[in-house]
Amino acid sequence: MHVRPTTHRRRAGRYIAAALVSFSLVAAACGDKKDDEAVESDDTEPEVEETTPPDDGATEDTADVTTPESDTTEAPAPVVTEPPESEFDPVIGGRLVVAGEAEAANPWTPANVQCDSYCQMRVRAFYDPLFTVNDELEVAPYLAESITANEDSTAFTIKVREGITFHDGTPLDADAVMDNINRSFRSLLIGAAVKDVARNLADPGPDPDNPQILFEKVDDFTFTLFTGFNGDPEQPIPWPTFPIYLNGQAGLIASPTWLAAVDAGTAQPTDAVGTGPFLFQSYAPGDRLIVTKNPDYWRTDENGNQLPYLDEIEFRVIVDSQVRAQALESGDVDMIATSDNNVIVDYVDNPDFPMVLQAQFAETNYWLLHLTIPPLDNRDVRCALQQAIDKVDYIDVANSGYGEPANAPFSPGQEGYLADNGGPEYDPEAATAAIDAYEAANGPITINYSTTPTASNLTRAQFIADAWGAIGVDISINQIEQSTLINNALFGDPLFGAFGWRNHAGFFVDQQYFWWHSSAATDDGGLALNFGRLKDPELDALLEAARSEADVDVRRGIAEDINRRFADQCYIIVSDFTQWGVIHDPAVQNIGRTPLPDGDGFARDGAGFPGQVWLTAVFLAE
């Protein structure tokens, strides 16, 4: 029979793609773990709240992170290119309409928002982070003036810039920042990421189960934070990459006056008050967020013009990536972000709509497994499941054939990435043999596969059903709403066997600590951010070593060992790497060129939250 592939694909890639993207969804938690997209999003991405760049220049003794050179043969250095300068002079004013994939769940307070990548783009409109990442992939001060580590990186002294006020007139000072950190660092999600920051056990505050963060206030604008294993100040641990955490959600600073009012019930938790370039104007959940220019913003560009340039930004949520692209083409929106390769492929070298591609430090798409239930506790079964996947075929089906197969949760540019980590390749015969052997001893295998009921995720589910079916593994597909699905994973519900997920963006392997360390894996029934219940003493030791290792090369070696360990044990079933495209109308200028406050380069877009861009210095050409 003659099989004619259809070739005429129009701009809409396939919806499917979205699927893969989507799995990544916004999970509840910080957003980065996600599995399929939320209900509403089709591709949501998560992002990790903290990403890591190398550490910043400010920390003096932290290792200087330069971009990792490719001294190891396999790890390509991230390519750092300065974003092109606009050929136009900045235009003051104008209204920008941006569309992204998913609504953030829960309130807009920095401690509680479940912030995925589109959320990261939006929160930077009204909040400033303490630190950000510059073009050189170093941590650079933003709202903070500096961060100084002590000799062994167990204490960090942060100095806050003077003379800045919040939108409500409250002055920014050390107390305001400490109040924010005390809230964020104790929240469910961020708290897990920074569990090794010391708590004040002597004076735990109102909630003894969740003691306050230990601060030492130096003066009105300076304070010190300490590390402590599991929060214990008696057990300080070196943590040279800690400052990277303050680049993400954990470093966003909101007005303490407003936060107190929210606590008291006299202010809406959605009416964000920060120090950022835009003022919160109105918010319709699931639909749109409107922000207007903050005329008193504390920043100017290099010519002394007041930032931001834009008068107003409307952020819309359009869940489906194809639809988002169509909205861009029809002129309804000016800029979209997507991780759907089916859409991205249409904008490669598209003269009508420029695209900024963020292909490094990105998440990996994979199938997350519940590692404590049979047969998924068996390495041979897991590796057979991996061998059953033809990644190239998968990318054809789900990604319009565009994209790179992944071999591990380490994407190009990340610390620990290896082009070849020794993981299993596509080999259905070997997989069938392994499954037959297991089934002969233990009976037939059925795996519960959970997915949210979006078209794109169903495509992914059907692909995996076919692939695993071919090697003799039956799967039972459960379509579950996203919140339930995440809860099932958080609490280790028996229904949770496997599901599609997107996660693990970031620069440093340390940023994956709380996803993979056994301390984050409680038993089934208890809440665990280490969803797979991955408990591997070897990995624990490597992660702890990486956390406290200051030498870049040594740390990269540790990360590569972690990578190999994943490949050997098949803890997750990987498919491909995400990449993010920010596609925009040609009139949108200056993307990637938001200057740093100290005038030494630009704030790097998507640093740890792929898909995010800074809009502070974006303008619309005439």
Added chain:
Amino acid sequence: MRYVLQRLFQFLIVFVIVTFVVMVFTRIGSRDPVRDLAGGAVGEAQIEEVRQDYPYLDKPLVQQYVYWLGDFVTGDLGRSYLQSQEGIDMFKQRLPATLFIAFWAIVIGLLLAVPIGVYSAYRRDGPFDRIASVSSFGVISMPPVVVGVALLYLVVVRFGYFPTVGASNYVAPWDSPIGHFKNFFVPALTLGLGLGSVWSRFLRADMNLTLQSDFIMLAKAKGVSPGRVLWVHALRASVLSLVTSVALQTSALIGGAVISETFFGPKGIGERLVFAIQGNDILIIQAITAVLVVGVVIANLLVDLLYAVIDPRIRHMRQLG
């Protein structure tokens, strides 16, 4: 008057039954309504906050219902913690889009139904009547999803003018009539086609009866022009039953609007409800279904009242049938 009170009372009972049952439904399989309401993966502090705002959620269902009903009738429509939004604000935001879809669907339905129905009745069994009859039967047999797909393929994809699947956006007509048309035409047409078909058949049948009645014969005998007999005398007599039919389609409209909004946008109450169901945002589910039920009940009540006022005999017959 007694009749009116009686109907009113009956509808109140229906309202209570329906909203109570919906509340029970939201609790099926739930481990903890407080956690559902808080949004699932949240910390203890947030759960505690929800518990303080809604302390009654651990009480027996009947008590919970009484608390909820008290809140509802005093205008407290609940809160979505998942989206950090008060129920009342959610309605202000989402209801206009849904109302416009429904409104334009009714307009389109009537614009189709009245001419087709009247002319079919006038030239009964003529070629027009037959074509209209067959095609309206065909359209009635099209599930909303099929109509959506057909419009998507025949209209949206071919003419780049309309936003495609899910991209329609709420634009108020007073802000931009053109934008409003662009965004609402296809979703309203999706519903309006089906409504128009139902109504045209209804109207044709009703007018067939009317045209044989004595007063029409009399009018004809008196030499009133055929056009006037048809469009004024006969149509007027059939308007009442048409209005009934329109009102009776209210709940069909709701279901259709959910499909239509999800298919094409704009984001209205139906889309929000589906989202709430997916996240088990219990207070929002309860608030929206309650409002929808009130809408259906009021439409029915109005029809009954209309009958009661206009023609007590019909009222009696309607009760029978």
Added chain:
Amino acid sequence: MTDLLAAPSVVPEAAVTVDDGRTRRRLPLGLWFGIAWLVVATFHAYMASRLPWVRGENQRVEGAGRYRIGPSADFWFGSDKLGKDVFARCVYGAKLSITLASVSIVVGLVLGGSLGMIAGYFKGWVDRALAIVIDSLLAFPALVVAALLIGRFDVLQASDIQVAGFGFEWLTRRWSIAIVFSLLSIAPVARIVRAQTLSLSEREYVLAARSLGARTPRILFREILPNLVPAMVSVLFTGIALLLAAEGALAFLGYSIKAPDASWGLMINEARVDIDQYWWATIMPAAMLFMTVLAFNLIGDWVAKRFDIREAAI
């Protein structure tokens, strides 16, 4: 009339009984079409695995480049983005869709019919009480309630909750849908049967039987029930048509059958966004759904007209 159950209201065509001669001549064409379509569709649906022209093996097309093949002699309806034969999936989907709708409407007929008969025959407070129940059921926004219930049933199935020692592992989507559809069918059926019973119970032979001292069950089952059969047959067909449409709507919202099983609504929903790239994966199942709903409606409507059951023309 609830949304699911009301949309296609073929209203009073049947009320006009004057032109019997014409209708008789005209209708059979549609009726024959309806019967022929149903015979062919059901035959395919239930015999799919034995028919050589329906691709089995999970409906998968083999070979490289098997995705999104346009309709051709080999692939009547083309293949979808996963490389599955759309025709084969339509056939397999038919079985599930039709079975679910038929089973549910039969349950609805039994329960709703009993309610309607009791209400219509006993009148008085029984009728009034049942009328409230029926009104309440009719006032539910049906599509929404169906989605809500099925979503919650999923959670219930996944939980370890037990009632009287019984868990809910059996509560798969198929069961959920059957239960919900049965519930939703009760009220419309009850309404029609009640009206029919009301008028039948005034007929001379019923009055005669009663005056002869026949007992109530005998009157209900011997005198009234047989006369309800035409109405019930009509409801059976139009009801299936409505439930098929409802299944499409639910699938669209993500609350119907789960993949990799197929249903027409699911197929439409999976492929609709790509309609401009490969229309066949959306249009073909939509056409199948439409033709089948039409066929059931044609038959149901013919029965309603033939026996002059105005209310049964739902």
